[in-house]
Amino acid sequence: MRNNIPLREANTLGGVYRGPSRQDGGGSILKMFARRPLAAVFLFLGGIAHAEEIGDAERGEKIFRECAGCHEVGQGAKNRIGPQLNGIFGRKAASVGDDFFYSKGLQRAANDGLLWDLEHLDAYLENPKALVSGTRMSFRGLKDPQDRHDVLAYLRRFSDNPANIPEAEPTQLPAEVELPPEILAIVGDPEYGEYLASECQTCHQRDGSDQGIPAITRWPVEDFEIAMHAYKKKIRPHPVMQMMAGRLTDEEIATLAAYFKDLE
Numbered sequence: 001m002r003n004n005i006p007l008r009e010a011n012t013l014g015g016v017y018r019g020p021s022r023q024d025g026g027g028s029i030l031k032m033f034a035r036r037p038l039a040a041v042f043l044f045l046g047g048i049a050h051a052e053e054i055g056d057a058e059r060g061e062k063i064f065r066e067c068a069g070c071h072e073v074g075q076g077a078k079n080r081i082g083p084q085l086n087g088i089f090g091r092k093a094a095s096v097g098d099d100f101f102y103s104k105g106l107q108r109a110a111n112d113g114l115l116w117d118l119e120h121l122d123a124y125l126e127n128p129k130a131l132v133s134g135t136r137m138s139f140r141g142l143k144d145p146q147d148r149h150d151v152l153a154y155l156r157r158f159s160d161n162p163a164n165i166p167e168a169e170p171t172q173l174p175a176e177v178e179l180p181p182e183i184l185a186i187v188g189d190p191e192y193g194e195y196l197a198s199e200c201q202t203c204h205q206r207d208g209s210d211q212g213i214p215a216i217t218r219w220p221v222e223d224f225e226i227a228m229h230a231y232k233k234k235i236r237p238h239p240v241m242q243m244m245a246g247r248l249t250d251e252e253i254a255t256l257a258a259y260f261k262d263l264e
């Protein structure tokens with residue numbers, strides 16, 4: 001349900017956005033819907049074309065000790081604090097069965113279509129909360145890409161049908177959401193923020209209440225920016241938010257982050 005905005009509404013939303021600093025007018029929202037499937041196909045083919053080892057599985061087995069306090073993998077693996085990780089490649093998020101209690105955040109991402117492929121596993125392990133806000137996995141993340149690739153190579157051994165799973169060379173992993181200091185340093189103009197935010201507030205409640213759509217007021221600026229860039233880079237799955245964030249410049253995202261942080 002949440003993914004469907006009626007066409008008429010979509011048009012109005014686009015219209016609100018015509019500001020002094022942007023060329024694209026109202027209709028662009030619809031064109032972007034039309035372009036999406038193609039982009040998805042390219043990503044997929046790109047993955048297959050570079051089928052290579054992900055990383056060093058032997059080393060990954062050692063790194064998995066950091067996960068093993070919460071997760072089991074292999075024959076007879078059970079759900080513990082975290083779900084068992086057999087067949088994780090290609091598995092739908094939050095789908096291990098009824099006997100594991102997932103967070104609302106991960107369930108929401110699953111409803112948006114989050115599938116555990118290499119790209120999304122990598123982003124989740126780097127910073128679980130950047131990919132899935134409200135996730136219950138309290139793990140600080142593996143900052144070193146090599147560590148992530150190695151542990152993923154290890155987990156890959158326990159996934160059912162390796163031949164069908166597209167892989168990419170570690171060096172060809174898509175850029176993760178890691179914001180350079182220049183971006184984080186941008187400070188927004190509150191008046192422009194108010195103007196930009198009017199569109200967001202057709203869905204997100206100004207008073208911060210959560211009515212099926214999450215509240216976005218009073219977030220730390222950095223968390224807000226990371227979430228928006230994760231949509232922009234299509235690492236977070238929600239199509240409407242991908243489209244909203246995709247049309248914003250880095251400055252505009254910073255402006256919005258500052259505006260919503262201070263909203264009473």
Ligand code: HEC
Pocket residue numbers: 063064066067068069070071081082083085088092093094095096101102103105106116121125134135136137138139142151
């Ligand atoms: C402190 C405990 C803890 C640690 C350490 C931890 N996890 Fe998790 N993990 C969880 C919990 C709890 C969840 C369920 C998250 C939710 O419901 O939001 C989870 C979820 C996951 C998922 C999604 C599974 C699904 O069914 O959708 C993956 C993949 C994952 N963890 C991999 C790892 C890996 C790999 C490591 C080590 C690098 C790790 N985790 C470290 C607790 C942990």
Ligand code: HEC
Pocket residue numbers: 002005013108109112133196197199200201202203204213214215216224227228236237238240241244245256
């Ligand atoms: C058409 C309705 C709609 C509009 C317009 C909209 N959003 Fe959203 N937004 C959503 C929905 C639905 C979600 C939950 C998406 C998900 O499941 O990841 C969301 C999620 C978010 C999140 C992440 C919240 C979380 O808890 O992780 C942020 C941040 C956000 N939106 C900011 C914005 C900003 C800034 C704008 C304006 C530029 C905007 N949104 C416009 C519907 C909308």
